[in-house]
Amino acid sequence: KRPDSPGRFILIGTGSHRAQVQELVIRGNQAFQGAESRQFPVLGSDYVAFVLDQVRSHLGEMTPSLPVAAEAFEQLGAKPEELIKALQALRSADRSVPADKQLPIIVNALKVSAGDAELARLEQLGGLAGEVFSRICEARDSARGLFSSQALADYAAALGRAVTATDVQTALGALSDANLVMRKDHGRY
DSSP states (O other), rough: OOSOOSSSSOOOOOOOHHHHHHHHHHHHHHTTTTOOOOOOOOHHHHHHHHHHHHHHHHGGGOOOOHHHHHHHHHHHTSSSHHHHHHHHHTSSTTTTTHHHHHHHHHHHHHHHHHHHHHHHHHHTTTTTHHHHHHHHHHHHSSSOTTTHHHHHHHHHHHSSOOOOOHHHHHHHHHHHHHHHHHOTTTOOO
């Protein structure tokens, strides 16, 4: 902003890849470094009611109640595409069992499937990425010291080979790109 110009310029951007959005505001080489990043509130039961109204003509008696569908949506991480998958599964479900009984089972199956897919992605990133991911998961709040000499020694012991800070940085980049970890601040994940 120029000191003598009137008004302010405000840019609001959105993104579903939280790790990459976070990188835009905390990395010194990014255009939005220092900008404010906020999480928008997630969709809630009003959205679920809207979706149920939209699909009621297709589901008929297999339309779940709002409380059950809202709980399913929450269990699915408030992801609209996952709710739609669950409701689509109800279309071909056994009509002798009420939708409110089947939807939680469908949701659990979707969650297990999603978890399996995440674990498969993690395994594809290699052993070091798995070790770094485990270290992050073990942290109570946010993981620090992922590049410390102790961490490098622990990684090396687990993998049976030497591990450098550059190797860890590469693994963290791959984990972030896969949306499995997110950098909170310098050295904190």
